[in-house]
Amino acid sequence: MSSAPNGLHQYPIVQAPMAGGGSCPPLAAVVSEAGGLGFLAGGYKTADGMYQEIKRTRGLTRRPFGVNLFVPQTASAASADPAAIEAYRGQLAGEASWYDVSIAPEDTVGTYDDGYEAKLAILLEDPVPVVSFTFGCPPAEVLTALRRAGTRSVVTVTSVEEARTAQAAGADGICVQGIEAGGHQGTHRDDPHTDGTAGVGLLALVGQVREAVALPITAAGGLMRGSQIAAVIAAGAEAAQLGTAFLACPESGADPLHKRALTDPLFPHTELTRAFSGRPARGLVNRFMREHGPYAPAAYPQVHHLTAGLRKAAAAAGDPQGMALWAGQGHRLARPLPAGQLVEVLAAELAEAQRALRMLKLRSAS
Numbered sequence: 001m002s003s004a005p006n007g008l009h010q011y012p013i014v015q016a017p018m019a020g021g022g023s024c025p026p027l028a029a030v031v032s033e034a035g036g037l038g039f040l041a042g043g044y045k046t047a048d049g050m051y052q053e054i055k056r057t058r059g060l061t062r063r064p065f066g067v068n069l070f071v072p073q074t075a076s077a078a079s080a081d082p083a084a085i086e087a088y089r090g091q092l093a094g095e096a097s098w099y100d101v102s103i104a105p106e107d108t109v110g111t112y113d114d115g116y117e118a119k120l121a122i123l124l125e126d127p128v129p130v131v132s133f134t135f136g137c138p139p140a141e142v143l144t145a146l147r148r149a150g151t152r153s154v155v156t157v158t159s160v161e162e163a164r165t166a167q168a169a170g171a172d173g174i175c176v177q178g179i180e181a182g183g184h185q186g187t188h189r190d191d192p193h194t195d196g197t198a199g200v201g202l203l204a205l206v207g208q209v210r211e212a213v214a215l216p217i218t219a220a221g222g223l224m225r226g227s228q229i230a231a232v233i234a235a236g237a238e239a240a241q242l243g244t245a246f247l248a249c250p251e252s253g254a255d256p257l258h259k260r261a262l263t264d265p266l267f268p269h270t271e272l273t274r275a276f277s278g279r280p281a282r283g284l285v286n287r288f289m290r291e292h293g294p295y296a297p298a299a300y301p302q303v304h305h306l307t308a309g310l311r312k313a314a315a316a317a318g319d320p321q322g323m324a325l326w327a328g329q330g331h332r333l334a335r336p337l338p339a340g341q342l343v344e345v346l347a348a349e350l351a352e353a354q355r356a357l358r359m360l361k362l363r364s365a366s
Contacts, residue, residue, distance in 0.1 A: 011037035012229065013346050014218055015339075016243030017068030017132065018183060018326070019043035024253035025053050027246060027339055029060035034343035037130065037239075038065040047118035054128060064129035066154075069120065071136030072113040073300055076190055080278070080299035089306060091295050095288070095322065099313035103306055112301050127151045132175060134186040137162070143170045156186035156220075158199055160212045167213045175241055176209050178202025178221030182244045182270070182328035184281040192298030196272045196280025203235050210236030224333035226349020233350075234357060242346075244327050248334040249342060257320045262327055262334040267320075270331065276311065276324040278303030284325035288314075 015031040017023050017039035028038030040057060042050045050067065057065055089103055096103050123131055124145055131146055132154040143153045147170075155166035156175045165188070166174050177186050179199035187196070200208070202221035209217060219232035220241035229240040247254050248262055261267045267284035274280060275293040279300035283289065288310075296303055307324075314322025335342065 011035075011064075012233065012239045012350065013037070013343055014066075014239050014241040015039050015246045016220060016241045017041040017043075017066070017134075018243050018247065018254075019068070019070070020324070020326070021253040021255070022243070022247050022258075022326075023068075024251070025056040025060055027249060027251040027253065028065045029057050030251050030339040031246065031343055032061050032063040032065045034340040035347065036343045039130075039132070040065065040067045042067050042119050043070040043114060043134070045115075047115045047122055050119050051122050051126075054122075054126070066130030066132055067123060067128050068132045068134060069116060069123075070114045071133050071138060071188075072116045073135060073190075074113055076300060077112045077302060080192075080302055081297060084297035085299050085302050085306070088292075088295060088297055088299075088303065091292060092306060092310065095292075095310045099310060099317060099322065101309045101313045104309060114301075123151065124149050130154060132156065134184070136188045137166050137169050137171065140169045143172075147172070154218065157209070158185060158187045158205070160208050162188050163209045163213045163215070167215050171215060173216040173218060173238075174209070174213070175218045175220050176202070176206050176237070178205050178219070179272075180222030180282075180329040181220050182222075182247075182282050182331070183326040184277065184279055185272070187280075190279050190298060190300060194280075195274070202232065206232055206235045206237050222329040224328075224330035226346045226351070227353040228330075229346065229350045230353035230357065233354075244331050244334060245346075246339060246342065247327070248336045249339040250336070251339045255315050255323070257315060257318065257323065258325055259336065261320050261325050262331045267325065268332075270327050270329055274298060274303065276304065276307050277301065281324075281326060282328060284327050284331065286323070286325060287321035288323070 013036040015038050019041040023041040031038035127149040130152045134156045137155045146153050152172040154173045155171040157163045217237040218239040218241050219237035223242050224245045270282050272280045273289045273293040274296035275289050
């Protein structure tokens with residue numbers, strides 16, 4: 001992989017694709033211009049909406065950037081319990097009344113593919129340097145087609161088994177996501193009988209995956225400082241993906257309420273919850289999560305659509321207690337620096353940490 005064009009190894013700092021607004025062309029472009037690898041989030045957008053963001057990013061930078069896609073969850077959606085979904089709709093009635101909005105009726109379950117095929121067709125016809133996948137691994141023929149188009153593929157994994165699946169399918173790299181990560185856990189299958197808290201911490205998971213597969217690893221989960229990037233590289237990764245760290249940047253598309261909440265003493269910790277989407281996702285603990293998390297069914301993306309209007313209304317009302325405040329465990333270390341400056345600071349911290357490690361090895365050997 002190191003000799004291939006757009007090799008991922010040359011970008012030790014990767015800006016995570018944050019669906020829902022955090023990732024946007026200005027952020028991705030500035031990160032790439034600063035020497036990192038910026039990413040756009042294709043999730044929750046129409047195919048044309050994704051393409052317009054790609055064109056806008058190309059107008060802001062000529063450097064490589066990536067696009068993330070959600071692997072379709074149609075089978076999981078079809079197996080969700082309709083009665084549980086309707087019960088949760090009732091659970092949310094008070095929220096709808098409080099924010100004076102209606103909870104939209106459910107659409108046909110089989111349509112919940114996030115426009116995946118149309119988005120993939122665009123990316124094959126007009127390629128970008130890197131495409132990553134979340135919630136599953138595409139079949140080998142898709143990864144082969146991307147490679148023929150000149151695109152490097154990365155599959156998000158949360159276990160050794162998923163990493164082996166990605167390698168067998170022909171992925172060019174994997175993003176190893178630890179339990180510390182903000183937003184959705186990128187598991188290939190969502191076990192409806194668990195809450196996602198049984199996941200593995202990032203350093204342990206990188207070590208396990210490194211011994212199991214030969215693919216380049218990008219490590220993700222709670223990373224906020226260059227010294228932490230040095231740690232995951234020492235553990236076997238080639239790069240680190242940071243989401244929450246870039247969420248606070250002025251170029252981020254996140255709501256200002258969300259940005260401020262990252263370091264607000266009112267939100268001291270995070271938890272995994274199904275409250276907002278029906279799939280385990282890590283966010284700042286707020287009123288909505290406390291009141292509705294225990295009752296949320298394992299039904300993605302149905303629950304995401306049920307709560308979409310409520311979340312939008314809460315943001316419009318200036319109420320972070322009703323928003324999905326996605327954040328990793330390191331959120332209190334967020335720095336509201338311009339994205340380009342943050343990349344430079346992280347790179348300097350990484351270099352200093354790696355120098356310290358080299359000195360330690362030299363002293364130990366002498």
